[in-house]
Amino acid sequence: MSDIVGYRRPAPGTQPKHLHPPYVSSITRAPSKPLVHLPHTLTEVTGPLFGKEAVEAKACDLTRQHSGEPLGERIIVSGQVLDEDARPVSHTLVEVWQANAAGRYLHKVDQHDAPLDPNFTGCGHTVTDEGGRYRFVTIRPGAYPWRNHHNAWRPAHIHFSLFGPAFATRLVTQMYFPGDALIPFDPIFNSTVDEQARHRLISVFDWASTIPDQALGYHFDIILNGREATPMEW
Amino acid sequence: MAFQATTSQTVGPFFTIGFDRLNKVNLVAPGISGERVTIVGRVVDGDGKPVPDALLETWQANSHGKYAHPEDQQNKTLEPGFQGFGRIGVDENGGFLFTTVKPGAVPGPKGKMQAPHIAVSVFARGLLLRLVTRVYFPEEPANAADYVLNLVEPARRGSLIARKTAVAGKLEWNVILQGADETVFFDC
Numbered sequence: 270m271s272d273i274v275g276y277r278r279p280a281p282g283t284q285p286k287h288l289h290p291p292y293v294s295s296i297t298r299a300p301s302k303p304l305v306h307l308p309h310t311l312t313e314v315t316g317p318l319f320g321k322e323a324v325e326a327k328a329c330d331l332t333r334q335h336s337g338e339p340l341g342e343r344i345i346v347s348g349q350v351l352d353e354d355a356r357p358v359s360h361t362l363v364e365v366w367q368a369n370a371a372g373r374y375l376h377k378v379d380q381h382d383a384p385l386d387p388n389f390t391g392c393g394h395t396v397t398d399e400g401g402r403y404r405f406v407t408i409r410p411g412a413y414p415w416r417n418h419h420n421a422w423r424p425a426h427i428h429f430s431l432f433g434p435a436f437a438t439r440l441v442t443q444m445y446f447p448g449d450a451l452i453p454f455d456p457i458f459n460s461t462v463d464e465q466a467r468h469r470l471i472s473v474f475d476w477a478s479t480i481p482d483q484a485l486g487y488h489f490d491i492i493l494n495g496r497e498a499t500p501m502e503w
Numbered sequence: 504m505a506f507q508a509t510t511s512q513t514v515g516p517f518f519t520i521g522f523d524r525l526n527k528v529n530l531v532a533p534g535i536s537g538e539r540v541t542i543v544g545r546v547v548d549g550d551g552k553p554v555p556d557a558l559l560e561t562w563q564a565n566s567h568g569k570y571a572h573p574e575d576q577q578n579k580t581l582e583p584g585f586q587g588f589g590r591i592g593v594d595e596n597g598g599f600l601f602t603t604v605k606p607g608a609v610p611g612p613k614g615k616m617q618a619p620h621i622a623v624s625v626f627a628r629g630l631l632l633r634l635v636t637r638v639y640f641p642e643e644p645a646n647a648a649d650y651v652l653n654l655v656e657p658a659r660r661g662s663l664i665a666r667k668t669a670v671a672g673k674l675e676w677n678v679i680l681q682g683a684d685e686t687v688f689f690d691c
Binding site: 374392 | 507509510512513517518519521522524548556562570572586611612613617620627630631633654655659680681682688
């Protein structure tokens with residue numbers, strides 16, 4: 270059996286700290302003891318793979334899951350899933366979920382006094398193509414209040430979940446929208462020290478994917494951990 | 504290196520609308536070989552309170568010690584009905600339950616085999632990154648020499664090893680996010 274080639278660890282500051290007190294929920298949930306460094310073994314360089322069979326073709330269009338059209342501003346969200354060496358991550362599952370245009374999630378715990386939309390569930394999925402590309406049609410989610418602190422509002426965002434090729438490449442993140450005035454005040458967005466890393470979570474308005482008379486386009490590339498150059502040395 | 508990996512963000516409180524589709528609490532189809540185990544437990548926070556909005560994902564080899572993944576080049580039997588992935592939500596009391604087979608041993612560092620284990624990702628509101636941990640099995644002789652278990656200080660190893668219960672085939676393993684009895688989490 271050949272030697273294991275592990276995945277790279279994040280550059281310092283480019284990922285959130287577990288404990289970020291301005292995000293109040295992290296105070297009682299973040300680990301208090303140092304994490305144990307785990308060398309990547311066969312367990313970590315393998316992982317669940319979801320091919321086309323796990324995907325419903327219509328699930329990439331969140332505006333066509335009901336009999337009518339959802340309210341709100343129709344948008345296209347597309348981009349590429351790459352690794353840190355700019356190699357496309359093809360045939361990998363991308364899951365998304367979001368609030369509706371009024372800033373309300375179709376979830377029993379969401380008590381925000383904004384209307385639900387009978388034509389919008391707010392979840393979708395797709396797999397990337399050979400070039401690592403994905404594309405969703407959806408509506409722009411609304412901002413919504415939360416109880417983290419006085420007058421707390423989350424900027425508009427879409428949750429993304431990706432698996433990549435291995436257990437070590439699992440990523441859950443959030444995509445934000447350019448020009449959103451709430452972003453600089455958001456404790457979750459601000460949980461990452463590195464300013465450039467943080468700002469890569471903001472999508473870019475994109476004429477190339479904008480459809481005339483139909484929908485504005487936003488571009489959001491997602492980078493998964495790259496591979497080490499050489500096998501692990503024990 | 505052309506890019507840096509995208510920053511992780513919390514799943515927040517409403518992830519079930521996106522995740523429910525792939526929920527899998529029974530990983531075992533009829534005809535799959537191996538010893539059935541049901542693992543029950545709770546996710547609790549630093550105040551000892553249940554975490555009602557958490558989710559576990561599990562990844563493991565089959566009972567032969569073979570991963571359903573092209574990078575597992577071992578000459579061992581692959582069972583098409585067993586993928587090795589679980590996605591398990593918790594109830595309002597932070598409780599969870601999943602049923603699987605005890606995985607076989609898989610290769611580890613320095614040419615030695617690892618003790619049977621299940622890799623686990625924990626997601627929850629309040630977690631800005633997933634937490635990575637492992638479940639090992641009780642009364643398993645291979646635990647003593649397991650490379651990863653031996654990276655952990657002895658007093659904390661127990662948090663990674665499921666406990667037997669009064670019911671045969673049923674094991675208990677809890678996720679304690681914070682505090683004196685905190686589960687060991689790995690930097691993965």
